[in-house]
Amino acid sequence: MENGGVAFAPKVGVVVFLLKGDKVLLGRRRSHVGYNTFALPGGHLEFGESFEECAATEMKEETGLDIDKIDYLTVTNNVISREAKPLHVVAICMRAVLADPNQMPQNLEPDKCDGWDWYDWNDLPKPLFGPLETMVRRGFNPFSYQSK
Ligand SMILES: Nc1ncnc2c1ncn2[C@H]1C[C@H](O)[C@@H](COP(=O)(O)OP(=O)(O)OP(=O)(O)O)O1
Numbered sequence: 218m219e220n221g222g223v224a225f226a227p228k229v230g231v232v233v234f235l236l237k238g239d240k241v242l243l244g245r246r247r248s249h250v251g252y253n254t255f256a257l258p259g260g261h262l263e264f265g266e267s268f269e270e271c272a273a274t275e276m277k278e279e280t281g282l283d284i285d286k287i288d289y290l291t292v293t294n295n296v297i298s299r300e301a302k303p304l305h306v307v308a309i310c311m312r313a314v315l316a317d318p319n320q321m322p323q324n325l326e327p328d329k330c331d332g333w334d335w336y337d338w339n340d341l342p343k344p345l346f347g348p349l350e351t352m353v354r355r356g357f358n359p360f361s362y363q364s365k
């Protein structure tokens with residue numbers, strides 16, 4: 218996009234499919250982008266971070282959960298142009314499990330999220346956040362997916 222600055226530069230996001238049994242952790246967004254839609258925990262990659270570090274840090278900041286067995290799944294390219302401020306995010310999609318299976322998610326950033334809960338992969342809530350909806354529609358499955 219021609220605008221002569223960094224404001225519209227693509228960003229790198231890291232999102233985490235946190236799996237527990239047949240369920241995945243989702244929260245309803247309060248952010249302007251994707252308001253009220255169900256989305257994965259995650260955030261923007263910071264300077265010098267590995268994907269695994271970013272996944273663990275964002276998970277801890279947003280939910281208080283410690284995660285384990287963090288691995289890379291896939292990458293998606295998301296141009297979200299319908300927003301007032303167009304957004305281009307390259308999303309690194311990671312997978313993880315709970316370090317302690319008894320841990321409960323907390324809503325540590327209530328300005329960004331209404332709360333976290335576990336949802337059955339075969340009965341996902343609606344509406345899903347656009348980029349996640351697209352992955353689901355294309356048949357992506359974080360339980361069976363083998364990264365290359
Ligand atoms: N499933 C997804 N697929 C693709 N992109 C996603 C997905 N979920 C979120 N994103 C995008 C939206 C954001 O631009 C970016 C980072 O996620 P988001 O949770 O909105 O940021 P954040 O506010 O937690 O980040 P930070 O606090 O690091 O700035 O990733």
Ligand SMILES: [Mg+2]
Nearest residue numbers: 258259260279
């Ligand atoms: Mg986030």
